[in-house]
Amino acid sequence: MKLLRSRRTALACAAAAAAIAALPALAQADAWPTRPIRFVVPFSAGGANDLMARAAAEGASKRLGQPIVIENKPGGSTSLGSAVVAQSKPDGYTFLISAAGVISNSMIKKSLPYKDADLVPVAMVGLAPSVILVPADAPYNNLKEFIAASQKGVGFHWATAGTGSTPHFVSGILETKYGAKLDIVPYKSGSESITAVLGKQVEATSEASIVALPYVKSGKLKALADTWTARISAYPQLSTAVEQGFPDMQIAHWCGVHAPAGTPDAILDKLATAIDAAMKDAATASHLKDIGIEPIGGTRASFAKFVADERARLGAVVKATGMKDE
Incomplete structure (x- = not known):
């Protein structure tokens, strides 16, 4: 019985000590932020x-x-x-x-x-939904036409902002899920990628809506799809890739x-x-x-x-x- 009481006492003391130790952290969290x-x-x-x-x-x-x-x-x-x-x-x-x-x-x-x-x-x-961008005079007007065109000949060059960037993942989905034929061209930034599309060094890229929309609204680039699950509030006339029949394009x-x-x-x-x-x-x-x-x-x-x-x-x-x- 004494041993049992000792164990209970030890456990109670440990619990009390833990509670006391936690008090400074709780007080700190309650007062946060102070700077x-x-x-x-x-x-x-x-x-x-x-x-x-x-x-x-x-x-x-x-x-x-x-x-x-x-x-x-x-x-x-x-x-x-x-x-x-x-x-x-x-x-x-x-x-x-x-x-x-x-x-x-x-x-x-x-x-x-x-x-x-x-x-x-x-x-x-x-x-910011990613927007798939092509030159303003490109002959395709939606994602289905773009993918079909890329499958002809040597395929299309696609600009990214580097390995692991959102445009890189967009291209990966287009290739592995929907059969697009794309040759990845890595740049240092999204702005460089857009410049490459404007200059027709590459056929396409994707970029955040906040960056892409000024070029689309001014007619300098053509938008083929919004890659998120809902239309962009600032440009609702652009349909999503999901609406166009590409359900895995959600990025x-x-x-x-x-x-x-x-x-x-x-x-x-x-x-x-x-x-x-x-x-x-x-x-x-x-x-x-x-x-x-x-x-x-x-x-x-x-x-x-x-x-x-x-x-x-x-x-x-x-x-x-x-x-x-x-």
């Missing part, structure tokens, strides 16, 4: 993810009562900025503005300075927020709630939609599901194409 927050953007300033990050930062900052500072750290197909956040203290003051690379890098790169598990999903910000330039693993759940919940409110703000949503971005927001759970689904989608393309970043 400026940093959003690390793994892209250069001015692109789709940077613009979405700034809109999220502005809206969330108002609701959290602290400034949110944007820090651009491009390089390594987003792995440079991702590593900075993965290796940061999980105290709720450093977050990653994440994109598809946070999922696909570990699939296509030989090595990374962090593990996938070092970053956890917090909130969805928004997305976009998305923007979310990830945190270093170990960041208290209470902090993650607060940030997710603030970002969701920012994306549902009428003025913010209207501004983003006008420039070709679809605000999303949502809960931590909904973003975690999106990330899991995206991992499955992109993983299947990597496997089918043998995509590797040498």
